[in-house]
Amino acid sequence: MDDAAHAAISHSADQENAQFLFLAEVIPQLVWITDPQGYHIYFNQHWIDFTGYDVEASKGTEMWNNLLHPDDRQRARDRWSHSLQTGDFYEIEYRFLSKQGDYRWFLGQALPQRDASGTIVRWFGTCTDIQEQKEKEEQLRQREQELTTLANAIPQMAWMVEPSGYIFWYNERWYEYTGTTLEQMQGWGWQAAMHPNYVEGITERLNRAFETEEPWQDTYPIRSKDGEYRWFLSRAVPLRDENGKVLRWFGTNTDITDQKQLQEQLERSYSDLEAKITFRTLELEHQVQELRQRLGEA
Structure with missing residues (x-):
C-alpha cells in the first residue's frame, strides 16, 4: 500500500473519529470510552457537567465506580468485569453522585468495538438519566x-x-x-x-x-x-x-350468599302467595257462580 493510500485511510479514520466526538457531545447521555481492559480514556462534556470532574480526573479503571452509590458499587464492578472478560453487552441500572451531592439513577450501557479479526479494541458506553422513571416506579x-x-x-x-x-x-x-x-x-x-x-x-x-x-x-x-x-x-x-x-x-x-338465599325465599314466598291468591280467586269465582245459579233457580 503506497503513502497516498495510507494517508487516505488515516484521513477517513480522523473524519470518523471527529464525527463520533461531535455526536458524543450532542446527545444528552453521559458518554465514555475505555480501552479493551476497561481503562477509561474519554468522557464527554455532559459527564463533566454532571459529576464536576474533568476528563483527566475521571480517567482510569476505578474513578467512575467511586462515584456510584455504595450499595451499587460491587454489583456494577462485577457486571462490568463480566463484560470485559466475555465481550457481552453491558447493561445495568445504578446511582451516580452529582456535583451537587445527590444521587440520580442512570441506565449504563456499553458495546465493544472490534477489529477485522474480532479482537476488542475499545468499549463505547453511555449513561442515560432514568431518575424520573425510577421515581414513577417508586410512586x-x-x-x-x-x-x-x-x-x-x-x-x-x-x-x-x-x-x-x-x-x-x-x-x-x-x-x-x-x-x-x-x-x-x-x-x-x-x-x-x-x-x-x-x-x-x-x-x-x-x-x-x-x-x-x-x-x-x-x-x-x-x-x-x-x-x-x-x-x-x-x-x-x-x-x-x-x-x-x-x-x-x-x-x-x-x-352475597345470605342475600341471595333471602331473595330466593322472598321469591318463593311471593310465588306461594301469588298461587294462594289465584286459588282463592278461583274459589270465590266458583262460589259466586254457585250463588247465581241458586238465585236463578229461586
Whole structure:
C-alpha cells in the first residue's frame, strides 16, 4: 500500500473519529470510552457537567465506580468485569453522585468495538438519566403497597390483574376462603375455583372488559376449601396512570350468599302467595257462580 493510500485511510479514520466526538457531545447521555481492559480514556462534556470532574480526573479503571452509590458499587464492578472478560453487552441500572451531592439513577450501557479479526479494541458506553422513571416506579410501588395493605384489611376477597388479564396477586381473604396458593391461582388458575357451569361465561365477559377497559361486574358461585359453593358479587375496575393508560386492574368478590338465599325465599314466598291468591280467586269465582245459579233457580 503506497503513502497516498495510507494517508487516505488515516484521513477517513480522523473524519470518523471527529464525527463520533461531535455526536458524543450532542446527545444528552453521559458518554465514555475505555480501552479493551476497561481503562477509561474519554468522557464527554455532559459527564463533566454532571459529576464536576474533568476528563483527566475521571480517567482510569476505578474513578467512575467511586462515584456510584455504595450499595451499587460491587454489583456494577462485577457486571462490568463480566463484560470485559466475555465481550457481552453491558447493561445495568445504578446511582451516580452529582456535583451537587445527590444521587440520580442512570441506565449504563456499553458495546465493544472490534477489529477485522474480532479482537476488542475499545468499549463505547453511555449513561442515560432514568431518575424520573425510577421515581414513577417508586410512586407506583408505594401506591400498590398501600392498595395491598387496604385490600388485606377489607372483608372481601380481592385480587390484582395485569392489563393482559393475568392475575398476579390475591389478598389473604381469598386464600383463607379457597384454601389455595398463589402458584395454583395466578394467571388463569382462578377458573379452577369457579363452578364449572359458569367458567366459560365469566371468562368471556371478563376478557371483554379487559379489551374495552370498562369496569366489570358479575355474579357467580366460588368453591370454598370445604367444597361448598357460595355466591359472590364480583367487581373489577382499571387503575390508570396520569395519561389514562391502564396499569393494573383491581377486583373484589363480595359474599352475597345470605342475600341471595333471602331473595330466593322472598321469591318463593311471593310465588306461594301469588298461587294462594289465584286459588282463592278461583274459589270465590266458583262460589259466586254457585250463588247465581241458586238465585236463578229461586
